[in-house]
Amino acid sequence: MADIPYRFILAVAAIIVVGAARIDGGWWLRGLFYRMVDPEAKDMRAAPFGLLVLAILLTIAMSVLAFSAWFFNGAEIQDVGAFLDGTLTPIFTFITVIGLLLTIVIQQFELRLTRDEFARSANALETQIQSTDRQNFESTFFQMLNLHNSIVNAMDLRNKEGGQTSTGRDCFKTFFVYFERMYHNNMEPNDGDKISSAYKEFMDSYKQDIGHYFRYLYNVVRFVDESPVVDKQRYMRLLRAQLSDYELLLMFYSCQTPIGKRFGQYVVRYALLDNVPRDKLLVIFHENLLPAAAALDKDDFTSEGT
Structure with a gap:
């Protein structure tokens, strides 16, 4: 694998990723992270999906690079294995972290739905209480009005x-x-x-x-x-x-x-x-x-x- 400039390719890929991360004056990855941990964000499920796609693409790219070196350049299979082990292990770890974050996001999403449902229930209960109070008041008021007329009559x-x-x-x-x-x-x-x-x-x-x-x-x-x-x-x-x-x-x-x-x-x-x-x-x-x-x-x- 010594003849394969994969470190150069990785360096170029890293520069491209870092450069692409700076979009419209803000950090794209940071934006993804904020949306991912914000339970109020409407598109928060898209954030972990984007990171997951990025991890999969990196895995595919590293695998293609390694097997291309083995198939076209005659690299030893042991070197290919060592290369994949050194590059894919962090990627798989990253995917695991993404899965954990995705779990947290789903829990936050469900918590938000539960909180919204509680809020709707509380509002409905308050409206019902107000309606009941008005009905009770009107019932008493008209009874008093009838009694007042009875006194007059x-x-x-x-x-x-x-x-x-x-x-x-x-x-x-x-x-x-x-x-x-x-x-x-x-x-x-x-x-x-x-x-x-x-x-x-x-x-x-x-x-x-x-x-x-x-x-x-x-x-x-x-x-x-x-x-x-x-x-x-x-x-x-x-x-x-x-x-x-x-x-x-x-x-x-x-x-x-x-x-x-x-x-x-x-x-x-x-x-x-x-x-x-x-x-x-x-x-x-x-x-x-x-x-x-x-x-x-x-x-x-x-x-x-x-």
Whole structure:
């Protein structure tokens, strides 16, 4: 084998490989290695395949070179064997390493698939939990809304003077007439004090008839406010649609008093008084109190619906 310039051929091949490795400003082999060990790389299976092909080509090239020297140049078979042993052993070792890396890559790929599946399962579970929470909330909300309507429908108010009986939502018109009378009979010089004093007198007289209504309505609104649902305004609009003009009027005047202070924060936040009939206010200038209690003027709220 002394006459065969295989060391020269190997040197030239090495120079070619090293030169070809520098492509587009980056090391090709390094790029292959990075893609091979990166479980997020979409083409990571191509990296060990490329290295495997390179090892096979080198093995074929060395074998052809050795047998060409034996067949054409008359080299001793022992020299050919020694040459193949010295050159192919590192190549086969390299192929073994490639196989190990390929195993690691496959494991990483499977791990990525498992992780993605876990992520999809977690997202699906979260979506299911959110859907279940919404269903539970809506079930409770509409049950509370039905109970609120039952409370209204069960109202029965007898007018002692005329002997007439008001039932259901008609009672609120009668309540407002009583409150209006108390307001105009009140002698407080300040209008804010006059509203508070008249409303306190009204509640002292009819608390047993209307107190549970406002307490339950307050708890319905509070339930929606404290719920985890995102579109709370949607449910508040449904609630607001259940309220009659005289219910809104009494709620409006309640919010002007210390009695309705806690309820007032929700009334402002969700514009529950947006549809209060301004023409039925006790005096016309009370309309100036409305934006503070309703949070939004009627024209400003049309984009959200009524």
